[in-house]
Amino acid sequence: MAKDEAKASDYSKGLLKSEELYKYILETSVYPREPEPLKELRNITHNHPRAGMATAPDAGQLMEMLLNLVNAKKTIEVGVFTGYSLLLTALTLPEDGKVIAIDVNRDSYEIGLPVIKKAGVEHKIDFRESEALPALDELLNDKGNEGGFDFAFVDADKVNYSNYHERLMRLIKVGGIIVYDNTLWGGSVAEPESDTPEWRREVKNATLELNKKLSADQRVQISHAALGDGITICRRLY
Numbered sequence: 001m002a003k004d005e006a007k008a009s010d011y012s013k014g015l016l017k018s019e020e021l022y023k024y025i026l027e028t029s030v031y032p033r034e035p036e037p038l039k040e041l042r043n044i045t046h047n048h049p050r051a052g053m054a055t056a057p058d059a060g061q062l063m064e065m066l067l068n069l070v071n072a073k074k075t076i077e078v079g080v081f082t083g084y085s086l087l088l089t090a091l092t093l094p095e096d097g098k099v100i101a102i103d104v105n106r107d108s109y110e111i112g113l114p115v116i117k118k119a120g121v122e123h124k125i126d127f128r129e130s131e132a133l134p135a136l137d138e139l140l141n142d143k144g145n146e147g148g149f150d151f152a153f154v155d156a157d158k159v160n161y162s163n164y165h166e167r168l169m170r171l172i173k174v175g176g177i178i179v180y181d182n183t184l185w186g187g188s189v190a191e192p193e194s195d196t197p198e199w200r201r202e203v204k205n206a207t208l209e210l211n212k213k214l215s216a217d218q219r220v221q222i223s224h225a226a227l228g229d230g231i232t233i234c235r236r237l238y
């Protein structure tokens with residue numbers, strides 16, 4: 001199989017009406033423009049038993065554009081795994097840009113680290129092995145960090161997204177962007193309770209709550225996009 005041919009597992013996150021359509025998007029618009037280091041990291045991650053956790057490449061492509069649109073220089077990432085979205089961020093930031101990357105698990109970050117080093121962008125990454133809540137609170141302890149970030153990407157434990165939102169709303173500047181991943185949770189948000197297996201329900205309910213909260217939050221402009229597993233883009237208005 002050619003390196004850029006979409007693999008069966010690439011479709012699992014797609015919320016489109018057919019796998020063919022998702023394959024078409026990936027092969028026409030995403031893979032041909034995906035930087036080489038990201039391809040390499042995606043291929044390494046493909047063999048990981050939890051490969052499905054990596055950010056979908058089509059969502060990544062939009063994220064790259066958003067980073068560019070806000071001229072992001074200082075960003076926060078919550079949930080790194082092997083580093084697909086982190087490497088994408090580091091490649092997009094200017095030479096003097098910085099991403100604070102938070103994850104409880106350093107081991108998976110180290111799987112992608114050789115690719116990050118080879119790409120020459122490790123100096124832009126401040127990796128913090130920590131639970132996200134205390135790490136964000138630590139950032140907030142320094143008043144100078146309030147409104148000090150241009151962009152945040154949240155892709156960790158879904159049940160805490162509401163808590164992350166309140167902290168990130170203080171850390172992100174007015175006009176800055178927060179992106180939440182998995183806000184359609186495999187499509188389960190729109191299915192009857194009885195169709196959702198027990199193990200998915202806690203996150204489904206947390207996602208339903210988050211989506212209502214973001215919709216009602218007048219401090220942000222939002223776009224709930226059916227990309228990857230669903231992403232919600234929030235732009236801080238005040």
Ligand SMILES: C[S@@+](CC[C@H](N)C(=O)[O-])C[C@H]1O[C@@H](n2cnc3c(N)ncnc32)[C@H](O)[C@@H]1O
Nearest residue numbers: 053054055079081084085103104131132156157
């Ligand atoms: C879906 S993966 C992130 C995928 C990543 N964005 C990528 O592109 O590959 C979720 C990550 O969140 C981390 N995580 C889960 N709960 C966390 C928490 N409470 N605080 C910090 N990280 C957490 C996990 O260790 C895991 O690496």
